[in-house]
Amino acid sequence: MDKKIFRCKNCLNVSTRDRVEFDERGFCNACQWVEEKKKKVDWKSRWNELEEICEQHRGQGDGFDCIVPVSGGKDGSYVSYMLKHKLGMNPLAVTIRVPLSDPLGDENLTNFIDSGYSHVLLSPNMEIMREMNINGFKKFGRPMVGWQTFVHSAIRRLAIQYKIPLIFFGENGDVEYGGSSESKNTPLVDVSFSKNTYLSGTYDEILPIDKFSEKEIFWATFPSEEEIEKHEVKYLHWSYFENWDPYEHYLVAKEHCGLLEKENGNDGTYTNFAQTDSVLYSLHTYLMYIKLGFNRCTQDCGIDIRRGAMTREQGLQLVRIYDNHYPSEFMGEFLKYYKMTQDEFDLIIDRHANKDIFEKINSRWMPKYEIE
């Protein structure tokens, strides 16, 4: 039978995910990477590379020697902590202001900063960001892609401005969670990787050049390759240098950076300590779900299965309960933010729903497939 969607035999990752690859056992590339990380990767040598890079740039320039994009969540906090306390660097933590921020997210960011970090809140013109988010939502089913763009563009601009040579991104999402494994042996995030992988090629089409001038959208634009080379700014994945373990980051952030969890849990999943900074994230993952067939629960199960805390069978029970979560509780806020009516909103959802794997029943998209 020709199945439109199947899941990794190890971690429940879906086949419909962008760029994901499977081996003959049916293990996705994220799971293969876990095996490789244990046996083949020379972590000592990679950490040495990191130490050398830090050695080379430590204390360089007038002030900060590296930037860490943070949201107050576990991963950015962890990377900042490591750079400061284990590698003796002087990091500047930078947050791209997020629309519809969650009070817990705000609290976590404050706690993080107060645990001892220099921080910049980069607020782009939120109307520009909104236009990009609206464009992304309508054209690509990517409701937060405007915000995501700034993480890659504005932060590079800031690094050039402040003459900071290093930017430490967290994990290489494709390699760690499922996607193309091409980049597993390099830490470098070049502009084309940002645009093609992280922003899925949406960049050129969402930039609101019709509504704003070139100078106004400066922060949404990328520096040229020449500029980047000239200022020697390197945008690196932390996950190249150290085994990426999100649960460990949660424990460290909890202990050292004041990270708090949502007592009522995050909707659409069973964890309560990840991605608590904006309610838009629920919409982002819902779109991901109806386009590709997986939501936060599948992602979280993948992380837990790969770190040995759960079996696939156990994860399956959770995915069946939590994945199909429709973020109705925030609908009012979404409609207001995207300046839409419910009908317009529904039309966009309908447009992006993957009809191979979903069917509309009683005005809600439901999976056609058995989750197994």
Add this chain to the structure above:
Amino acid sequence: MLVSIVDYGMGNILSITNALEYLGVDVILTYKETELRNSDKIILPGVGSFRVAMQNLKERKLDVILNELVMKEHKDILGICLGMQLFASGSDEDGFSEGLGWFSSVVKNMSDKLDDNVKVPHIGFESIETTKKSILYKDIRNHSDFYFVHSFSMENIYDEITSTYNIGNTSIVASIEKDNIFGVQFHPEKSQDNGLRLLKNFLQK
């Protein structure tokens, strides 16, 4: 069917009540002679101290009442855990305390006969060995598992034993029986379907 549970301030009454109600009988918790007499079956529960239990029974004249109902009027009675132990002539807990005396056995601390490295109180599920045919074990496989939680066990009893279990090489009395009097050291209300089946057998006798 009406089943009475003897109310003398001891025992996990709710658990037994839940089990009996699950099986579909009416349950009454009482110490009154008329109510005990009117019931079809009597259950004597028990958890805790032998001495305190006997004191409580005597306070409510239940030693006399039960003696009348059980020994003279031959009412079916099931003693559970401490309830079973109370049927003995006495217990050597805190010196010596007199029991109901329906069996000439004695209740003693298990540590006395067990190896030093065996943990007492003994807690958990054990497979019992039926040593004599009993209506209680109808449709229950030999070596079925029941829940035990006790520090004292029945001694000086032979023919009236219907099942035992082993801790190492030491044999411990698991259930006893004489005419209309039944006693189980384990908790049938805490032994999943094995226990429920045993209760059903007692009730249907």
Add this chain to the structure above:
Amino acid sequence: MAKKRLIFTLLYKNGNYMLSRNFRLQKVGNLEWLNKHYNFQNIAFSIDELIVLNVEDPEKRDLVEFSKDLRSLSKFCFIPIAVGGGINSMDDANLLLHSGADKLVLNTAFYSNKKLIKELIQHYGKQNIVSSIDFKRLDGENIVLVNNGLTRIEFSLKEHIDSVCELGAGEIYLNSIDKDGTGQGYELDIFDEVTLNLNTSLICAGGAGKYEHFLEGINKSYIDGVATANLFNFLGNGLQKSREFLIDNKVNMAKWHNRLEHELKNILRINNE
């Protein structure tokens, strides 16, 4: 020897059941949720014992509301149920024992209310009193925390274990705060250390995420029962699968049939009609 036990722990707070991660709580769902996703009546057939702990903040605990949930939980649960969380008096104990508890679990009282412990043991027998101990590692030492994990006591873990045994605890529920909710497995190295010469029944807790963790714990000779409070990982048929896994791996566990509903429910009423 008694069979080894697989134990499920429920953490109750204000009408809801919680998931704990290093003693930080996440609300999962209420009794209805539990019945729906655990089919509680069936779950009881996969485990040997149920432990229900009231983890509400001490000032806000409502034992009466708690005992209502307890009655509901225990109605179709024909296995031992141990209950605890803020037992401060004989009256508290009495209420719980009349609401479905077979055994009592005490934690802080073993440190700061020894008089109550002695009274409870005298009245109910030591076999029904469980000492719950929460510990974590700090600066190379094993420290003990009472009062919902908030207050450190001056004794080391080993000293406190000795102390509760001396007082007469019938069982010990040993819980690692560091491993709690992590799914990384039990803190077996520490258990190995502190349980030499332990002659009291021991249940280990803190860190179980999958079946293998249960096996690792249960295969230790000094461990009599393995517990988990992980409400997510063992949803659906998780506990049943866990039990099967243990039995397949030659662990000596109690065995019983599962199809109780059809045969025994109301059988005596039906027969008599």
